[in-house]
Amino acid sequence: MFTQISASVIDGLLIGFVYGIAAMGLSLIWGVMRVINLAHGATMALGMFCIYYLFTDVGVNPYLGLLLVVVLALIFGFIIYMASLHRVIQAGYLYTLLATFAVNMIVIGIGTMVFSTSPRNVDFSLGSIDLGPIILQGTRLLAAGASVVITAALYLFLYFTRPGKAIRAVSDNRAAAELMGIPSSQVLALSFGLGTMLAAVAGGLTSTFFPFTILSGSTYQLKSFVICVLGGLGHPLGALFGGLILGGLEGIVPIFMPVSWVPVVEFGLFVLVLVVRPTGLMGAK
Amino acid sequence: MKRLGFSLLIALAGASLIFSACGKEAAKPKDFVLIGFTASKTGKLNVEATRQINGLNLWVEQVNKAGGIKMPDGKQIKVETKYYDDESNKDRVQELYTRLISSDKADFLVSPYSSGLTDAAAVIAQQNRKIMITAGAASDSTHTKGYALVFQSYTPASRYLTGAVDILLKLDPKAKKIAIIHENDKFSTDVAKALKKYAEGKGMQVPLFEGYDSGTTDFAPFINKIPQGVDAVMGGGHFADTTTFARQLYEKKVPTKMIALLVAPPEPKFAELGEACISVIGASQWEPLAKYSPEAAKAENVEWFGPTVPEFLKLYEDKYGKEEPSYHSGGGYAAGLILQKAIESAGSIDTEKVKAALDKEDMYTFFGRIKFNTTPKLQGLQEGHEMIYIQWQKDKQGKPVKAAVWPTAAATASPFVCPAR
Numbered sequence: 053m054f055t056q057i058s059a060s061v062i063d064g065l066l067i068g069f070v071y072g073i074a075a076m077g078l079s080l081i082w083g084v085m086r087v088i089n090l091a092h093g094a095t096m097a098l099g100m101f102c103i104y105y106l107f108t109d110v111g112v113n114p115y116l117g118l119l120l121v122v123v124l125a126l127i128f129g130f131i132i133y134m135a136s137l138h139r140v141i142q143a144g145y146l147y148t149l150l151a152t153f154a155v156n157m158i159v160i161g162i163g164t165m166v167f168s169t170s171p172r173n174v175d176f177s178l179g180s181i182d183l184g185p186i187i188l189q190g191t192r193l194l195a196a197g198a199s200v201v202i203t204a205a206l207y208l209f210l211y212f213t214r215p216g217k218a219i220r221a222v223s224d225n226r227a228a229a230e231l232m233g234i235p236s237s238q239v240l241a242l243s244f245g246l247g248t249m250l251a252a253v254a255g256g257l258t259s260t261f262f263p264f265t266i267l268s269g270s271t272y273q274l275k276s277f278v279i280c281v282l283g284g285l286g287h288p289l290g291a292l293f294g295g296l297i298l299g300g301l302e303g304i305v306p307i308f309m310p311v312s313w314v315p316v317v318e319f320g321l322f323v324l325v326l327v328v329r330p331t332g333l334m335g336a337k
Numbered sequence: 338m339k340r341l342g343f344s345l346l347i348a349l350a351g352a353s354l355i356f357s358a359c360g361k362e363a364a365k366p367k368d369f370v371l372i373g374f375t376a377s378k379t380g381k382l383n384v385e386a387t388r389q390i391n392g393l394n395l396w397v398e399q400v401n402k403a404g405g406i407k408m409p410d411g412k413q414i415k416v417e418t419k420y421y422d423d424e425s426n427k428d429r430v431q432e433l434y435t436r437l438i439s440s441d442k443a444d445f446l447v448s449p450y451s452s453g454l455t456d457a458a459a460v461i462a463q464q465n466r467k468i469m470i471t472a473g474a475a476s477d478s479t480h481t482k483g484y485a486l487v488f489q490s491y492t493p494a495s496r497y498l499t500g501a502v503d504i505l506l507k508l509d510p511k512a513k514k515i516a517i518i519h520e521n522d523k524f525s526t527d528v529a530k531a532l533k534k535y536a537e538g539k540g541m542q543v544p545l546f547e548g549y550d551s552g553t554t555d556f557a558p559f560i561n562k563i564p565q566g567v568d569a570v571m572g573g574g575h576f577a578d579t580t581t582f583a584r585q586l587y588e589k590k591v592p593t594k595m596i597a598l599l600v601a602p603p604e605p606k607f608a609e610l611g612e613a614c615i616s617v618i619g620a621s622q623w624e625p626l627a628k629y630s631p632e633a634a635k636a637e638n639v640e641w642f643g644p645t646v647p648e649f650l651k652l653y654e655d656k657y658g659k660e661e662p663s664y665h666s667g668g669g670y671a672a673g674l675i676l677q678k679a680i681e682s683a684g685s686i687d688t689e690k691v692k693a694a695l696d697k698e699d700m701y702t703f704f705g706r707i708k709f710n711t712t713p714k715l716q717g718l719q720e721g722h723e724m725i726y727i728q729w730q731k732d733k734q735g736k737p738v739k740a741a742v743w744p745t746a747a748a749t750a751s752p753f754v755c756p757a758r
Contacts, residue, residue: 056561063557169424170383171577175609180588189588262554263581265381271552306558310547312521314558 055185060303066192068299069199070257072292074272075279076206077250079291082280084223084243087137087148092251092276093269094159099125099255100264101163104172114176114260115194121256122249129248133241141240163266173263195257202253203292206246210288219243278322284332293334297321369415370406370686372397372676373443374472375433375458377450380425381551384576384606385665386450389473390420392669393447395656396677399644406677409684416673423449427457434461443467444686447672448487450665451575452476452494452524459487468691472672473665475622476524477531480710480718486688488695488709489719490671491622494527498571498620499535500726501597504743504752505569506539509594512568514542516593518559518582520574521548525599529572553578556585563591573598580607587613594754603727604663608737614729615737616755621725622664623671623704625650626741626749634701642700643674649703671704728752 074096081089099121106117136155140147178190210216221229222239230236255269262268276291279298283290298318305314325332374393377386397416400406405413419441421433430449437443438461446462448455448471455474462469463484471479475491505512515536519529526548533543544564549556551574559582563570570586570593573579579601586596587610595618601607602619631641644652649670653662675698680686683694699708699721708721726743730750740750 060558060561063561067555067557164379168379168383169381170379171381173581177588180590182590187588187590189585263577264554268554302555302558303561306562311549311558 057304057307059186060307061300062186062188062303063192064299064301064303065296066188066196066299067302068296069196069292070254070295071272071275071279071298072295073199073202073250073257074254075276075283075291075295076203076288077247077254078273078276079280079283079285080206080250080288081244081247082285083287084219085137085141085148085240086145087141087152087244088145089244089247090149090153090273091132091155091159092152092247093271093273094156094163094266095125095128095248095251095269096255096258096272097163097264097266097269098128098159099252100259100268101167101172101266102252103256103259104174104264107174107176114174114256115198118198118253118256121252125249125252126245128252129245130241132248133244137244138237138241160266167266169265169267171263171265172259174259176260189261191261195260198253198257199292202250203289206250206288215239215242219246275318278318280332281322282325282333284334287332287334290332290334294332297333369417370444370680371417371419371442372445372447372673373419373434373437373441374447375421375423375430375437375449375454377425377454378422380423381577382425382449382451382454382575384604385473385600385663386425388604388663388665389450389669391657391660392653392662392666392671393472393673394418394669395653395666396670396673398656399652400673400677406680408681414680414686419443423454425451425454427454430454430457431461434458435465438462438465438467445470445676445691447472447669447676448474450474451522452479452527453522455479456523459484462486466688468676468688468695470672470675472668474524476527477715477718478523478527480715483713483716485716486692488675488717490668490675490704490707490722491719492722492724493718494524495531497528497724498532498597498599500620500724500743501569501571501595501618502532502536502539502541504597504618504726505595508752508754509568512541512594514544514564514567515569515571516545516563516567517543517547517572518545518556518563518570519548519572519599520551520553520578522551522574525572525574528599532571549574549578551575551578554581556582557589560585560589560591563593567593569593569595569597571595571597573601575599576601576604576606580610583607583617584610584613596755597726602729603739604665605661605739608729608739611737615731616728616753618726618728618742618752621727622722623667624664624725624727624739624741625661626739627703627705627725629701629703629705631701634706637701639706640700641702642678643670643702646703667704671702671707674702674704675707726752 102121103114103117106112136151181188218234218239279294283294305317376390405415423429446469450473452474455471456479468486471489475494477493477495519525579598597618603621634641679691679694683690696711706721710718710720727739728742730740732738742752
């Protein structure tokens with residue numbers, strides 16, 4: 053029993069790291085821009101397809117391919133921001149929500165036309181590592197490692213660089229930041245680009261161990277919302293913490309009850325946190 | 338006002354004359370038969386459905402090349418088809434089959450691929466009094482609902498994976514425990530329940546019996562639940578999920594003597610898993626290795642109909658290049674043959690007459706024997722057809738190769754126990 057619990061918890065936590073960086077993107081965009089990004093899932097799916105084509109058609113190692121995904125996703129984020137959000141950013145939550153929803157529908161529509169909804173699989177294996185009775189898949193381990201590196205890089209960027217500090221300043225008080233000479237529009241575009249990049253990277257990492265379609269992003273988007281609420285919206289490190297909680301739950305719950313109960317427990321916790329601590333477990337009181 | 342009323346009356350009379358003339362035109366016997374179906378060109382059933390449609394299209398091409406379906410009076414009827422992409426989606430299936438019947442005026446229907454989609458389509462066929470041949474659907478339950486016009490070409494789910502238990506007992510007569518992890522859809526659940534019942538009937542235990550949702554990609558929670566000392570892991574669902582399941586079973590190095598899964602293993606694409614596919618057993622509705630022949634049919638005193646196995650293989654490979662037909666392809670072609678034979682026997686495309694011919698049908702084709710249950714409780718359920726079990730083994734160069742391992746009479750190699758991974 054102990055072995056089973058350990059194996060399940062470790063598997064869950066490894067996935068939790070990837071969930072965490074996906075949610076971090078959503079959380080960053082909300083924290084800085086007060087925008088609920090409904091194109092998050094679609095962006096993740098695009099990240100998956102990027103890795104798929106780079107690996108299958110060009111033969112690029114998926115982890116090297118992530119570097120290109122980072123650049124492409126940043127550019128994609130800037131374009132979406134300029135095309136759909138820049139003009140409505142001051143107009144209120146509903147407008148930005150609808151704008152990102154429209155982007156989501158456009159990406160999924162074009163994606164369905166180009167890629168169809170047939171499942172794809174990045175046929176890449178790193179083998180397994182035996183820890184006695186516990187066996188860990190190499191791709192999951194590396195994805196978790198990459199997630200930790202990305203989180204650390206984001207933390208360093210936000211706290212120790214000028215653009216990072218500018219993002220935090222705009223997040224705290226946009227008007228005051230503008231008065232200090234911070235170009236808030238550029239900061240907002242950068243934040244959206246970073247959020248989009250995190251989503252695409254999370255998608256790319258996920259594609260190395262799970263099959264996917266252009267519609268797969270919606271499942272992870274839903275998980276990202278739950279994670280953001282658990283960790284505290286607008287709190288990127290809280291998102292990683294929330295991801296680990298969700299991953300852990302997905303590992304532990306199936307041991308004691310049928311797997312179909314996992315969403316019931318997850319969303320039960322989601323409602324509980326909303327009622328008891330609406331700012332999230334790591335959010336300010 | 339009176340004049341206006343009179344003019345309207347004249348106009349109505351004229352229109353009715355024109356329409357009645359059109360009606361007479363439409364009543365003329367048709368010189369073609371229209372077969373309607375949906376194909377999952379996109380969505381999760383894309384691989385299996387495409388092959389099924391390849392098989393069906395090949396049948397259409399062959400029939401028309403020979404001049405059409407031969408009626409007893411010497412006349413020949415050409416075959417035309419109309420299809421839509423159902424996106425592997427049940428709701429789309431019902432909408433599209435309604436359109437095939439009411440707008441396109443299909444004479445006969447062939448089911449989409451998969452039991453779930455077929456069950457959705459069967460209701461529409463029955464409500465509109467159209468005969469439907471189910472090409473890629475093994476679920477028994479579609480045939481327990483009193484549908485009189487739905488005829489199955491596959492071996493039903495209740496007999497789908499039971500042979501795997503026999504193989505296990507042959508490999509290890511002391512085997513006691515089987516873990517069953519199956520997709521939560523209609524077909525896989527039917528198969529899994531029948532498998533569990535059969536295994537328990539043989540005195541075995543099923544310590545894990547759990548279903549997963551159709552979109553599942555992470556099987557780690559299920560694999561971690563497999564108890565120690567399990568002799569076999571069986572189950573799966575359709576191609577996409579079962580392939581992922583097989584891959585993760587390999588990566589997690591599950592210690593077991595046998596892995597037997599649904600649908601995916603017989604597909605040639607399954608070999609793309611490399612080492613992960615080795616030793617996996619799959620139940621197949623048909624294999625190119627199948628030994629059905631007109632001579633064997635004659636020995637059983639059953640009529641042979643259509644091409645022989647080598648003829649079918651040649652036709653298929655000539656049309657689709659090097660692609661080897663899977664049982665989905667064979668099932669598509671066989672659905673056409675079933676309908677062709679019934680129309681020929683009935684000498685008509687009238688639904689009632691063709692239904693009576695289907696009820697009486699008993700023949701061997703390259704796909705195996707075809708015979709339907711005609712009792713009211715299980716109308717249309719396939720009774721004649723048998724499964725073939727394959728196992729992925731290694732050829733001399735170490736590449737994955739499919740071998741028929743069960744039943745013994747059809748076997749091209751002996752099954753072996755899963756190697757330590």
